[in-house]
Amino acid sequence: MAKGTSSMSLSSLPLTLICIAYFLFSPPSATVTAQYDVVSLGAKADGESDSSKAFLSAWSSACASSSPATINVPAGSFYIKSATFDGPCRSTVTFKIAGTLVAPSDYSVIGSTDNWIIFHQVNGLNVVGGVLDGQGSGLWACKASGKGCPQGATNLEFSNSENIFVSGLSSVNSQMFHIVVNGCQNVKLQGVMVSALGTSPNTDGIHISQSKDVTVLNSKIGTGDDCVSIGPGASNLWIENVACGPGHGISIGSLGKDSQEEGVQNVTVKTATFTGTQNGVRIKSWARPSTAFVRNIQFQHATMNNVQNPIIIDQNYCPDDDDCPHEASGVRISDVTYQDIHGTSATEVAVKFDCSTEYPCTGITMEDVKLTYRSQVAEASCENAGGTASGSVQPTSCL
Numbered sequence: 001m002a003k004g005t006s007s008m009s010l011s012s013l014p015l016t017l018i019c020i021a022y023f024l025f026s027p028p029s030a031t032v033t034a035q036y037d038v039v040s041l042g043a044k045a046d047g048e049s050d051s052s053k054a055f056l057s058a059w060s061s062a063c064a065s066s067s068p069a070t071i072n073v074p075a076g077s078f079y080i081k082s083a084t085f086d087g088p089c090r091s092t093v094t095f096k097i098a099g100t101l102v103a104p105s106d107y108s109v110i111g112s113t114d115n116w117i118i119f120h121q122v123n124g125l126n127v128v129g130g131v132l133d134g135q136g137s138g139l140w141a142c143k144a145s146g147k148g149c150p151q152g153a154t155n156l157e158f159s160n161s162e163n164i165f166v167s168g169l170s171s172v173n174s175q176m177f178h179i180v181v182n183g184c185q186n187v188k189l190q191g192v193m194v195s196a197l198g199t200s201p202n203t204d205g206i207h208i209s210q211s212k213d214v215t216v217l218n219s220k221i222g223t224g225d226d227c228v229s230i231g232p233g234a235s236n237l238w239i240e241n242v243a244c245g246p247g248h249g250i251s252i253g254s255l256g257k258d259s260q261e262e263g264v265q266n267v268t269v270k271t272a273t274f275t276g277t278q279n280g281v282r283i284k285s286w287a288r289p290s291t292a293f294v295r296n297i298q299f300q301h302a303t304m305n306n307v308q309n310p311i312i313i314d315q316n317y318c319p320d321d322d323d324c325p326h327e328a329s330g331v332r333i334s335d336v337t338y339q340d341i342h343g344t345s346a347t348e349v350a351v352k353f354d355c356s357t358e359y360p361c362t363g364i365t366m367e368d369v370k371l372t373y374r375s376q377v378a379e380a381s382c383e384n385a386g387g388t389a390s391g392s393v394q395p396t397s398c399l
């Protein structure tokens with residue numbers, strides 16, 4: 001500031017600058033949102049013309065917008081060969097989907113890629129509504145025939161992203177996992193529907209790994225593998241009001257496949273209903289050395305309807321009994337609470353804790369558990385499991 005400037009102009013200068021800046025740069029109204037319509041950008045609701053380019057062009061405009069932007073997908077069926085939506089974006093982007101996005105039905109098109117639709121490095125995204133149809137049945141049939149088939153693509157992945165809010169989205173018939181959250185923070189999935197055949201292979205509903213602060217609310221998942229699966233490096237998860245079936249239940253793991261692996265901690269599963277599923281609430285690890293751990297887990301208020309393994313910890317996880325290590329699991333499991341778990345088991349053993357011979361499970365708490373098998377009290381089985389039971393616990397605790 002030049003010498004001799006009066007004290008009067010010194011104090012009013014900042015205010016003047018703020019006023020000028022306000023008139024130059026503020027939008028006409030704070031509520032204005034940039035709008036992009038995929039159809040006006042060339043997408044066709046005919047279910048067969050590839051609309052990927054139109055979607056990607058809507059994304060690049062929305063992502064470059066300095067004010068919050070909305071991409072509108074109207075009703076109808078849009079064929080998307082594959083789409084990668086890359087961030088970072090300048091402002092929050094909202095995908096409003098009234099229609100259905102359809103994947104290639106020929107699995108050779110994307111079956112060897114990891115994802116059909118992926119959001120990568122995005123901070124601030126809303127996905128509202130929409131149906132994602134993975135058309136996976138061709139690949140499932142290939143896998144069932146025992147031919148050499150590609151692994152298959154995930155319907156939808158959020159990768160290395162933050163502040164993601166998904167509501168009212170349906171994912172059907174994915175080739176592989178339906179929805180994956182990996183490397184993310186602060187993700188909320190609400191009112192999500194997942195649907196695939198109970199016999200479809202590896203079609204996990206929602207898979208969460210390497211992520212923090214993830215909430216799944218009010219969702220309905222029926223599929224051929226885990227309804228929700230939780231992988232290495234997941235912490236602070238809240239899963240509430242989920243209906244699961246058909247499927248393999250809500251699973252932490254499998255963990256310990258690798259010797260150097262991150263653990264899972266602070267997971268709450270509250271008010272879940274399991275119907276005709278292979279498992280209810282499960283923790284599973286491979287039987288081999290690993291640095292992974294599972295701790296501070298709450299399973300509260302679950303209803304089991306004819307579930308094969310309502311409560312299970314399996315540290316000798318060995319799918320299809322095929323080529324498994326059969327060593328002691330290195331995964332340390334501690335502080336797991338089962339509270340108010342009730343309903344029917346489809347097998348005699350409703351509670352099974354099969355923990356590591358080298359690192360027994362510690363701090364297992366059971367409170368108000370009532371599981372029956374054919375209208376009789378079911379059985380519990382414990383190997384290397386320690387903890388306490390309180391309230392009424394049936395089958396009688398073996399901790």
Ligand SMILES: *[C@@H]1O[C@H](CO)[C@@H](O)[C@H](O)[C@H]1NC(C)=O
Nearest residue numbers: 213235236237238266267268
């Ligand atoms: C555990 O996770 C919940 C969210 O599910 C979070 O609110 C809470 O702060 C976390 N607790 C700790 C100790 O990190």
